[in-house]
Amino acid sequence: MFARTDDAFYDDVLLVDERESFLGLITTQTLFKVQNALLRANINDLVDKEQEIRSKNEQMETDLRMAMELQQALMSFNYSRFCDDKRELQFSHRYRPASMVGGDFFFISRISDSCTGVFICDVMGHGVRSGLITSMLRALIEALGPRAAEPDFLLAELNHELASILRQIDTTLYVTAVYCTIDAATGQLRVANAGHPSPLHLVSESGRCVRCAPQITKGALSSAFYPRHAIKPRQ
Amino acid sequence: MFARTDDAFYDDVLLVDERESFLGLITTQTLFKVQNALLRANINDLVDKEQEIRSKNEQMETDLRMAMELQQALMSFNYSRFCDDKRELQFSHRYRPASMVGGDFFFISRISDSCTGVFICDVMGHGVRSGLITSMLRALIEALGPRAAEPDFLLAELNHELASILRQIDTTLYVTAVYCTIDAATGQLRVANAGHPSPLHLVSESGRCVRCAPQITKGALSSAFYPRHAIKPRQ
Incomplete structure (x- = not known):
C-alpha cells in the first residue's frame, strides 16, 4: 500500500520505475472500486460482530432480569x-x-x-x-x-x-x-x-x-x- | 438519491431536464467522495456503537465472573x-x-x-x-x-x-x-x-x-x- 495526501487523494495514480519510465496507470475509478469494496466489507464485518455481541448481551440481560425478578420478589412481594x-x-x-x-x-x-x-x-x-x-x-x-x-x-x-x-x-x-x-x-x-x-x-x-x-x-x-x-x- | 445499475455505477452522471437540456455533470470522483464519506461515517458509527455494547458486555461479564468465583468457592474450596x-x-x-x-x-x-x-x-x-x-x-x-x-x-x-x-x-x-x-x-x-x-x-x-x-x-x-x-x- 501507499499513502497519499488528502489533496492528491482523488487523482489517478501513475506507476513509473526508478528511471521514471511509464509502467502503468491506476485510475481513480479503480482505486475507488477497491476502496469501496474494502469499506463495504469492513461495514459487513462490523455489523456481524455487533450482532454477535448484541445477542450475547441480550442473553446476559435476560438472565439478569430473571434473577432480578426473583430477588425483588424475595423482598417485597410477600x-x-x-x-x-x-x-x-x-x-x-x-x-x-x-x-x-x-x-x-x-x-x-x-x-x-x-x-x-x-x-x-x-x-x-x-x-x-x-x-x-x-x-x-x-x-x-x-x-x-x-x-x-x-x-x-x-x-x-x-x-x-x-x-x-x-x-x-x-x-x-x-x-x-x-x-x-x-x-x-x-x-x-x-x-x-x-x-x-x-x-x-x-x-x-x-x-x-x-x-x-x-x-x-x-x-x-x-x-x-x-x-x-x-x-x-x-x- | 437515485439508484444505478452495477454496470453504470462507476460512470459520470449527466443531469438533464425534461427536454433533455444539459443541466450539469456529477463526476464519478464527486460521487465517490460523497459515498466514501458516508461509508466512513457509517463505519465510525458502528465502531462507536460496538465499543459501547462491548464495554457494557465486559461489565456484565466481570460481574458474572466475580459471582462465579464466589459460587465455585462455596462448592469446592473447602x-x-x-x-x-x-x-x-x-x-x-x-x-x-x-x-x-x-x-x-x-x-x-x-x-x-x-x-x-x-x-x-x-x-x-x-x-x-x-x-x-x-x-x-x-x-x-x-x-x-x-x-x-x-x-x-x-x-x-x-x-x-x-x-x-x-x-x-x-x-x-x-x-x-x-x-x-x-x-x-x-x-x-x-x-x-x-x-x-x-x-x-x-x-x-x-x-x-x-x-x-x-x-x-x-x-x-x-x-x-x-x-x-x-x-x-x-x-
Missing part, C-alpha cells in the same frame, strides 16, 4: 399477605438498587399475627456476587423461623452463619444490616443495628424524625456487637 | 481443609456448569472428624436466577449444622425451608438433589435422593459400578419423599 388495609401495621417501600441484581436487600417478614420483622442490609460491593450473599441471608432468616422475633439474636445468628461460610472459603466481605421488630399488640418497636445507617422514626404526634438507634461505624455483620434500641412508637 | 492425604476420605471433583453462574451446585461438608456430607443439586433452569437458589441451599445446609448428619432429614429440611420461601412469592421451581454422608469410622455410606440421578459407587474389590439409590423421577425437592439407601462401602 408483605401484602399479612399487611392489608384492615391491619394495624401497614408497609410500603421504595427500592432503587445500584444494579439489576446486587447487595441492596430488604425483607419484611411475618413473625406473628401482630408482630412483623423488617430487615434491611447492604452487602459490600454490588452485582451478582453480592446478590448471592443476600439470598443466603434471606434463607438464613427463613431458617430462624420464630426465633427471628429477637432482633439482637437474629443479627448475631446471621453473623455467625455467614462468617462461618465465608471463613471456609477465605473470603472477607462486609455486610451492614439493621433489623427491627414491630409489635402492634404491645406497640413496641425494637431495633438492632450492625453498622447500617439508623432507621428514621417519623413520630406522627410531633411530626419529628427520630433516629431509632445510634449508627455503629464498625464493619457490620463481621462484628458481633449489636446495640439494641427499644422505643415505643405509640404511647 | 474440602481440602478436612480431606488431606493422611485422611481415610479423599475427594476430587469435576465440575462443568452450563453457565458462569447457575443451578448446578455441589457441596462437600465436614460433619465430624470421620464423617463427611456430599450434597449435589440441580436447580431447574440456569443462569443467575438458579444461582441465587443454590446459595440459599448452601446457607440452609450451613444453618443445619450437625443435624446435616442425617441424609433424609437434611433433604426434608431443605425442602421445607425452600418451599416455604417460594410459596411466599408464588414461585414454582424444581430442584433435584442427592445427599450422601460417608463415615470413615463406621464405613457406612448413606444416601437420600430427591429426583436426582443416582450417584454411582465404584466398588474397588470388584471394579463394578453400583447405583447408590433408585432414581425418583418425581419433581425433586418439591416432593417430601426421600427414600434412603444405605450401603457399606468397605466391609
Whole structure:
C-alpha cells in the first residue's frame, strides 16, 4: 500500500520505475472500486460482530432480569399477605438498587399475627456476587423461623452463619444490616443495628424524625456487637 | 438519491431536464467522495456503537465472573481443609456448569472428624436466577449444622425451608438433589435422593459400578419423599 495526501487523494495514480519510465496507470475509478469494496466489507464485518455481541448481551440481560425478578420478589412481594388495609401495621417501600441484581436487600417478614420483622442490609460491593450473599441471608432468616422475633439474636445468628461460610472459603466481605421488630399488640418497636445507617422514626404526634438507634461505624455483620434500641412508637 | 445499475455505477452522471437540456455533470470522483464519506461515517458509527455494547458486555461479564468465583468457592474450596492425604476420605471433583453462574451446585461438608456430607443439586433452569437458589441451599445446609448428619432429614429440611420461601412469592421451581454422608469410622455410606440421578459407587474389590439409590423421577425437592439407601462401602 501507499499513502497519499488528502489533496492528491482523488487523482489517478501513475506507476513509473526508478528511471521514471511509464509502467502503468491506476485510475481513480479503480482505486475507488477497491476502496469501496474494502469499506463495504469492513461495514459487513462490523455489523456481524455487533450482532454477535448484541445477542450475547441480550442473553446476559435476560438472565439478569430473571434473577432480578426473583430477588425483588424475595423482598417485597410477600408483605401484602399479612399487611392489608384492615391491619394495624401497614408497609410500603421504595427500592432503587445500584444494579439489576446486587447487595441492596430488604425483607419484611411475618413473625406473628401482630408482630412483623423488617430487615434491611447492604452487602459490600454490588452485582451478582453480592446478590448471592443476600439470598443466603434471606434463607438464613427463613431458617430462624420464630426465633427471628429477637432482633439482637437474629443479627448475631446471621453473623455467625455467614462468617462461618465465608471463613471456609477465605473470603472477607462486609455486610451492614439493621433489623427491627414491630409489635402492634404491645406497640413496641425494637431495633438492632450492625453498622447500617439508623432507621428514621417519623413520630406522627410531633411530626419529628427520630433516629431509632445510634449508627455503629464498625464493619457490620463481621462484628458481633449489636446495640439494641427499644422505643415505643405509640404511647 | 437515485439508484444505478452495477454496470453504470462507476460512470459520470449527466443531469438533464425534461427536454433533455444539459443541466450539469456529477463526476464519478464527486460521487465517490460523497459515498466514501458516508461509508466512513457509517463505519465510525458502528465502531462507536460496538465499543459501547462491548464495554457494557465486559461489565456484565466481570460481574458474572466475580459471582462465579464466589459460587465455585462455596462448592469446592473447602474440602481440602478436612480431606488431606493422611485422611481415610479423599475427594476430587469435576465440575462443568452450563453457565458462569447457575443451578448446578455441589457441596462437600465436614460433619465430624470421620464423617463427611456430599450434597449435589440441580436447580431447574440456569443462569443467575438458579444461582441465587443454590446459595440459599448452601446457607440452609450451613444453618443445619450437625443435624446435616442425617441424609433424609437434611433433604426434608431443605425442602421445607425452600418451599416455604417460594410459596411466599408464588414461585414454582424444581430442584433435584442427592445427599450422601460417608463415615470413615463406621464405613457406612448413606444416601437420600430427591429426583436426582443416582450417584454411582465404584466398588474397588470388584471394579463394578453400583447405583447408590433408585432414581425418583418425581419433581425433586418439591416432593417430601426421600427414600434412603444405605450401603457399606468397605466391609
